[in-house]
Amino acid sequence: APFINKGSANGFWQYNKTLFLRILTSALYAGVLFAGLAIALVAIDGLFNVNIRWEVYMRLFAVVTAGFMTIFFLAGIPSDFEELDKDESYPKGLKIFTQYVLIPLMTIYLLILLVYEAKIIVNWELPKGLVSTLILGYAVFGILSLLLIHPIKDKEGNGWIKLFSRFFYVMMIPLVVLLLLAVWKRVGSYGITESRYILVILAIWLTLITVYFLFSKKQNIKIIPVSLSILAILSTYGPQSAFSVSKFSQVKRLNKLMKSNEEEDVKQRSAVIDYLVDRHGLTVLQPFTKVNLRELEYEMELKDTAQYRYAIKRDKIDTAYSLLKVK
Numbered sequence: 053a054p055f056i057n058k059g060s061a062n063g064f065w066q067y068n069k070t071l072f073l074r075i076l077t078s079a080l081y082a083g084v085l086f087a088g089l090a091i092a093l094v095a096i097d098g099l100f101n102v103n104i105r106w107e108v109y110m111r112l113f114a115v116v117t118a119g120f121m122t123i124f125f126l127a128g129i130p131s132d133f134e135e136l137d138k139d140e141s142y143p144k145g146l147k148i149f150t151q152y153v154l155i156p157l158m159t160i161y162l163l164i165l166l167v168y169e170a171k172i173i174v175n176w177e178l179p180k181g182l183v184s185t186l187i188l189g190y191a192v193f194g195i196l197s198l199l200l201i202h203p204i205k206d207k208e209g210n211g212w213i214k215l216f217s218r219f220f221y222v223m224m225i226p227l228v229v230l231l232l233l234a235v236w237k238r239v240g241s242y243g244i245t246e247s248r249y250i251l252v253i254l255a256i257w258l259t260l261i262t263v264y265f266l267f268s269k270k271q272n273i274k275i276i277p278v279s280l281s282i283l284a285i286l287s288t289y290g291p292q293s294a295f296s297v298s299k300f301s302q303v304k305r306l307n308k309l310m311k312s313n314e315e316e317d318v319k320q321r322s323a324v325i326d327y328l329v330d331r332h333g334l335t336v337l338q339p340f341t342k343v344n345l346r347e348l349e350y351e352m353e354l355k356d357t358a359q360y361r362y363a364i365k366r367d368k369i370d371t372a373y374s375l376l377k378v379k
Contacts, residue, residue, distance in 0.1 A: 063137035082121035244301035
């Protein structure tokens with residue numbers, strides 16, 4: 053946020069480098085603190101027969117992560133942005149980690165994915181769902197690697213890094229095509245859920261980012277976090293959000309399945325009902341019955357307590373099966 057309208061690319065990189073390293077340091081400190089205090093509680097429990105319940109450890113974890121870890125992280129956020137513009141330092145450990153760990157791993161994944169794509173072309177078959185996760189994983193760690201090496205990619209003695217940064221987005225072209233094909237297959241067959249919505253959004257984002265870095269002369273790395281932030285907000289709130297679109301898609305799909313008498317469609321009905329009731333409540337099925345589902349759901353939730361929550365959810369699903377006459 054501080055660098056959207058001001059500051060150099062170097063200052064922006066230094067700022068995010070500090071945040072990245074601070075997150076890792078905070079996690080390490082919080083992990084050690086929690087482990088130490090948890091062991092102390094175990095010792096007290098064992099030596100004095102206090103009978104410390106597991107909830108105490110969960111509350112301790114919440115306090116350490118939400119309290120100590122957050123405050124420790126925030127205390128290290130840079131405030132002098134002009135000084136960051138002048139900072140030319142680069143952690144040697146970061147270079148070694150990126151050059152000898154991340155980039156070789158990315159190369160291995162790339163070879164696997166390219167061979168799999170060749171197999172699809174030879175056998176002329178649609179890709180498996182797993183491939184979309186692998187491509188997104190490759191893209192995420194690849195872009196992270198490019199961001200980590202951004203200040204040194206053009207310096208002398210970094211030929212391997214420069215080669216990787218030059219060909220990464222070129223090699224993304226066949227992978228993006230494969231990703232879009234995998235997304236089309238999943239969404240076309242089973243409609244949109246929250247996870248598939250995120251997959252679609254990331255596939256579109258990755259396509260646009262690849263085109264931008266292939267053809268843009270400016271190569272502004274600010275475009276990556278800014279575009280992701282905008283997509284995150286759009287995906288969370290409003291009628292175009294993951295929640296709203298998934299609900300609309302699966303209700304439409306259930307309507308189609310309820311009208312069909314094909315054996316495969318009849319089998320899929322229960323899975324869609326499970327999803328809709330679990331994520332959106334019983335009232336989402338109101339178009340399929342004349343029973344007042346809002347009133348019925350309210351009565352079922354009156355007896356809701358922590359220990360009965362799962363049972364009530366199962367009751368709602370069983371009620372939905374009964375009302376829609378689905379096995």
